[in-house]
Amino acid sequence: MDSAKDLAAEPAPDPAIVTRGLTVEYKSGAGIFDVDLSVARGEVFGFLGPNGAGKTTAIRTLLDLLRPDRGSVSVLGRPVHGGHGSSGELRRRIGYLPGDLELFGGLRARELLEFFAGLYGRPPSRRDEMLDRLGFPRHALDRKVKLCSTGMRQMLGLTIAFQHEPELLILDEPTTGLDPLVRDAFLGIVRDARTRGQTVFLSSHVLDEVERCADRVGIIHRGRLHRVARIDELKAAGRRVVTLRWRGGRSESFESDEPPAALLASTAARADGEDDSLQDVEIRPLGLDEIFRRVVEGSQEPAPGAKP
Numbered sequence: 001m002d003s004a005k006d007l008a009a010e011p012a013p014d015p016a017i018v019t020r021g022l023t024v025e026y027k028s029g030a031g032i033f034d035v036d037l038s039v040a041r042g043e044v045f046g047f048l049g050p051n052g053a054g055k056t057t058a059i060r061t062l063l064d065l066l067r068p069d070r071g072s073v074s075v076l077g078r079p080v081h082g083g084h085g086s087s088g089e090l091r092r093r094i095g096y097l098p099g100d101l102e103l104f105g106g107l108r109a110r111e112l113l114e115f116f117a118g119l120y121g122r123p124p125s126r127r128d129e130m131l132d133r134l135g136f137p138r139h140a141l142d143r144k145v146k147l148c149s150t151g152m153r154q155m156l157g158l159t160i161a162f163q164h165e166p167e168l169l170i171l172d173e174p175t176t177g178l179d180p181l182v183r184d185a186f187l188g189i190v191r192d193a194r195t196r197g198q199t200v201f202l203s204s205h206v207l208d209e210v211e212r213c214a215d216r217v218g219i220i221h222r223g224r225l226h227r228v229a230r231i232d233e234l235k236a237a238g239r240r241v242v243t244l245r246w247r248g249g250r251s252e253s254f255e256s257d258e259p260p261a262a263l264l265a266s267t268a269a270r271a272d273g274e275d276d277s278l279q280d281v282e283i284r285p286l287g288l289d290e291i292f293r294r295v296v297e298g299s300q301e302p303a304p305g306a307k308p
Contacts, residue, residue, distance in 0.1 A: 105146030
């Protein structure tokens with residue numbers, strides 16, 4: 001099954017998120033179109049796409065910040081757009097970090113965290129842990145938010161999302177402004193969230209980070225969901241890159257669909273006719289970034305209704 005619809009239509013066990021035919025159309029012709037997706041509870045799901053692909057639009061419909069034109073959305077077993085006041089209760093069970101994070105700059109950091117704890121209506125049981133793991137300096141809790149650095153504000157946003165230990169975390173570009181050490185700490189927090197049974201829906205275009213923490217990924221481009229699969233399945237089913245290095249310093253790289261045993265045999269045949277002896281053979285699967293580019297490059301059709 002190669003189509004996104006086939007892969008996404010397989011129901012996840014005890015799903016945390018289900019969308020069916022989800023469509024939001026803007027006047028410009030952009031939006032998201034017929035998105036079918038199922039995300040299991042306790043799963044880390046990477047939602048990938050270039051800028052303008054529809055990632056944030058999809059997230060806003062999950063949170064009832066945007067109403068779809070067609071289709072349905074269910075989160076944690078409840079319809080999001082049911083019109084029965086369910087979305088407010090759902091938000092207490094969700095931790096959200098927006099991609100365009102804006103905080104109340106006039107508040108002190110400590111006051112900001114307390115404000116959002118009260119808004120969620122749940123005790124901030126993991127606040128201290130988050131601040132410690134992200135390396136937020138405790139003395140800065142008394143600093144006004146507008147005087148905090150970009151990275152520190154992002155740490156506060158992550159702490160707000162995690163501090164009440166929600167069942168579902170929806171994180172839009174969560175590592176923006178973080179230095180490499182803090183990014184590593186954040187990825188460890190995400191992996192631990194999965195161990196605790198939390199679901200993480202992670203929108204990003206930093207593919208290395210997604211590859212390090214996600215169970216499955218969905219690739220969206222021009223509003224269409226083009227591929228949903230486990231990362232190991234994507235790599236196993238994809239092409240392999242073979243690099244040959246010769247004693248004289250020459251190297252040669254090519255891609256192949258052949259299994260490793262066949263590749264080694266064909267590599268030996270290549271080496272037989274060479275004057276310089278073969279020094280090294282490297283066979284590796286395509287990385288997530290390479291798979292991502294191929295999916296995007298192979299789906300360049302315009303979105304429905306898009307203006308030429």
